Amino acid sequence: MSACPTNKDEKKEMIKKIGISHRNRLLRDNSSAYGFLSPTILLLLFIFAYQIINLLMFSLVKWQGIRPTNEFNNFSYFVTLFKQGLLYGPLLRSLALTAIVIPVVILLTTFLAHNIYRKVFGWKFYRWIIFITSIIPVIVASIVWTFLLNAYGPINNFFRFIHLDFLAVDWFGNAKFAIIALCWIIIWRELGFSTIIFLAQLTSADFSVYEAAIIDGANEFQLIRYVTFPALTNIIKLYIITMTIYVMNNLFGVVLVSTGGGPGYATTVLEYYIYYMTFRIGKIGIGAAVSVVLFIITFILILIYIRFTSKNNKEGVF
């Protein structure tokens, strides 16, 4: 009891002499820190900062084919975008996708994670099965589901077989159903990862709260509402922000292989619209203007994310 503290004090003294503060073990050293960080900073400046400036510039100059000129375009691309209403369709579709996918994923994931945590019959098997969805490559999942939901594919055949013909719709041929089919692919693929994260969060929570609630006579829905949901609030908030960013920005591959933006423009979301305008039609100026809009939307979401995380960390994100 007595030997230990003195030993530690001695250690502290020694560490102070060397220059490491014991409390936060941080070494104060600007030059070596920036030495370690310089490759990262240079790369990120080139890929992000410089290209963001380029993007803003590209949306404001006239274009000749694939070459930007030095002439200012009087915001003509933005004017076209808003006057002809080109932006609203893709923007609305992106928002619709977000509005469908996120609530479903969060509700379903909370339900799944809660029940796996409560060890329902077969929970080990279910956990394993749901995990599988997250390790199948996105493109593979998208293509397989595109086949399965094909007008004459297995699922529709199955519906016809059990005489539920009204359910056998042309999922990718009909504008209304195509976006639902797309949502299903995204949700299906997202469930695995989010369930694991939510489950990890629940596992770190206190199990005795559940026991107390059960003794008080709470049923399972009340448990979800009053115990599981509060335990997950923080992660759900974070998830809503990051999922919104994800659904707005990272679905190019899924859209490309499943619907290709069609039928018509029914699934041409904002992100895919940039690709379509730039690389299919060759209107790079319009593409750049849409990119600026998408960038601004994402930027606002990032600010919300930072505001949210900075409440928890005073030292910065890391």
Place this chain on the structure above:
Amino acid sequence: MKHKTFSIFYKILVQGVFIFLSATVIFSLYYLISNSLKTTNEFNASQFSLPKGFNFENFRYIWTKGGISVTFKNSMVLCVISVVLVLILGVLAGFAFSFIKFKGKKTLSYLIISTMYISPMALIIPLFIQFTKLNLVNNYFGIIIIYTGFHLAYSIYLITTYFRNIPDETLEAATIDGCSKFGLLFHVFLPLSRSGLIVLCVINFSLIWNDVLFAFIFLQKSEMQTVMVQIAKFQGKYGVGNMTHIMAALLIISIPTILLYLLAQRFFREGILAGSIK
């Protein structure tokens, strides 16, 4: 009594949801695997039946004549190089963030973390114009730079978390023994966060392996393509006629990531916990 009927109703609901989801997973996997082993005739006869035997003709065809062997190798090379680069830069940056106090740390951390969420599609046009100028389109160097840049933020974040978890006593002991900064990095930080770094590499590998956007835009020569892009294009090209070939191809490209996740599963549970929850 009322409570009991409710609890039965709830149990049925839960099992219903789980069984439905499991069925979608199992059925899609069954569809993928069984059809990849069928001949076109068998496939046309029935998409649901079991294949008549283990017929690897589809795999052989897709690997040689389909040209998957080339693009598969391209993908592998790109992924491995990018993952290693991300790891090197990430470890250096993570070391600075977790161990050194410096001016502008907070601002820099926010700037770096926000690059994680910046829309890749929004930056495609400036990147494409820039890379065309620098002759980096259809060039592996160019796409490796992009992959490294886009996966750094997340990696630095995870690596910093791992490094933070190393106990103070270990660092003190090492410093007292006269370890230099690089010595600390190589002899203390790296070995102690080994499982975390393995997880990180697996995640990065699968993210890059799964990427379509950058490979689609920046590698346009067919002999330079990645396997994901080739298959994404495949689908449009052959339509429904060569379904069995596509299924075989899909199975081939799923193998690397699934295998990696299964091999690294042990490390993975710890890693995902450390990364997701602060």
